[in-house]
Amino acid sequence: MQIALNAPMTDVHSAVRSGSELDDIESLVRTYRPRLLRFVAFSIGDADLAESITSDCILKAYNSRANFRGDCSINTWLTSIALNLIRDQQRLQKFRFWRQARATAIDITDAASFLPSNESSPESRVLVKEQASHVQAALANLSPNQRTVFLMRFAEEMDLSEIAAVTKMPINTVKTHLHRALKSVRAQVAEKTATNDRSSR
Amino acid sequence: MNTNDLHLTEDQLDDHLIGDLAAPAAAHLAACALCTARVAEAASPIASFQSVSLAWSERLSATAPIPSPSASRALLERRLVWSMAIALCAAGLSLTGISHRSAAPVPTVAASTRTAAPTAAELSRDNQLLRTIDSELDASAESPAALGLAPVSTTTRARAANTAYQD
Numbered sequence A: 001m002q003i004a005l006n007a008p009m010t011d012v013h014s015a016v017r018s019g020s021e022l023d024d025i026e027s028l029v030r031t032y033r034p035r036l037l038r039f040v041a042f043s044i045g046d047a048d049l050a051e052s053i054t055s056d057c058i059l060k061a062y063n064s065r066a067n068f069r070g071d072c073s074i075n076t077w078l079t080s081i082a083l084n085l086i087r088d089q090q091r092l093q094k095f096r097f098w099r100q101a102r103a104t105a106i107d108i109t110d111a112a113s114f115l116p117s118n119e120s121s122p123e124s125r126v127l128v129k130e131q132a133s134h135v136q137a138a139l140a141n142l143s144p145n146q147r148t149v150f151l152m153r154f155a156e157e158m159d160l161s162e163i164a165a166v167t168k169m170p171i172n173t174v175k176t177h178l179h180r181a182l183k184s185v186r187a188q189v190a191e192k193t194a195t196n197d198r199s200s201r
Numbered sequence B: 001m002n003t004n005d006l007h008l009t010e011d012q013l014d015d016h017l018i019g020d021l022a023a024p025a026a027a028h029l030a031a032c033a034l035c036t037a038r039v040a041e042a043a044s045p046i047a048s049f050q051s052v053s054l055a056w057s058e059r060l061s062a063t064a065p066i067p068s069p070s071a072s073r074a075l076l077e078r079r080l081v082w083s084m085a086i087a088l089c090a091a092g093l094s095l096t097g098i099s100h101r102s103a104a105p106v107p108t109v110a111a112s113t114r115t116a117a118p119t120a121a122e123l124s125r126d127n128q129l130l131r132t133i134d135s136e137l138d139a140s141a142e143s144p145a146a147l148g149l150a151p152v153s154t155t156t157r158a159r160a161a162n163t164a165y166q167d
Helices: A025-044 A049-065 A074-093 A097-102 A110-116 A121-141 A143-154 A162-165 A171-200 B010-018 B021-030 B033-060 B069-104 B120-140 B152-166
Strands: none
Touching: A025 A049, A025 A074, A025 A143, A025 B033, A049 A074, A074 A143, A074 A162, A074 A171, A121 A143, A121 A171, A121 B033, A121 B152, A143 A162, A143 A171, A143 B033, A162 A171, A171 B010, A171 B033, B010 B021
16 A cells, blocks of 8 residues: 555646646746655745745756656656755855754644545544644755655655665665654654653543 | 564565665565554554745745846856956956056156256246345344343353352
């Protein structure tokens, strides 16, 4: 069974798109911005900076659309551009200590109320919200590489080979990072859930 | 006991989530309700994170302005112009610094602005003026005699000493 990843975005993974999609910046923004923003935001943990990097990423992709060869999906191509921008930012961040203090925290708990209803009960909404915030907290404790591959696999739903190509890591290294990340996230989520259960009794 | 009868280990569960589960374990999973439930339980927080985080980013993106490629090009051009201007200024400053260091102090006053050497007539006029000033200063100087003071002589000094001794 595959995990139920019911992202509302439509068909961003359909293999190769026509280049014409890249010619329309509005459609590019409408289709890909939310996923890109999520990837960037949870990679760096700063909502404001993530918005700026995402806009840069879309502009960069639009301006260099002639270089898109179509050998991967547009989403994968955009993610690789975003990853380069994130790495640049992380290199820069080492010298900008004040930025750490000014980082705009990501608060996704409100977003749970905007989820499509799907006939879900208030209890299940609370559970979804709680689980999401536990995973978000666990992500903060991963190494940058672990976080990147985790987000690519479980948020962007990229294949192992795609992740290896974008991160320029051997596929076995990707698997190792993913195993460690997943183990860490599952352990932290289980611990937090147990703590919540104990305190609610 | 057939390997297909063994339930998935935690590592195999992770393998499945990662998308790297070996065929025999996948075959077991397809037939085992218990392992299917375990997989669903493990995947649930990740699926929750995926949907909530996407709802969050969609909400933010709904109000985000469409980036304008022309604005970015204009920004790029402005940056290019500014960087060229800065480079030119830096080059100019460094050239000035080099010329200041290397060149000997050369008088740069133009010939037309240079002061001409004084002529003999001018010199005699200046000397005459200085002599007039000297004589006027001598005439107006207050001498000790004019102030009622006699110049101190040796006889006066001896007289004053005798008077003091007699007292």
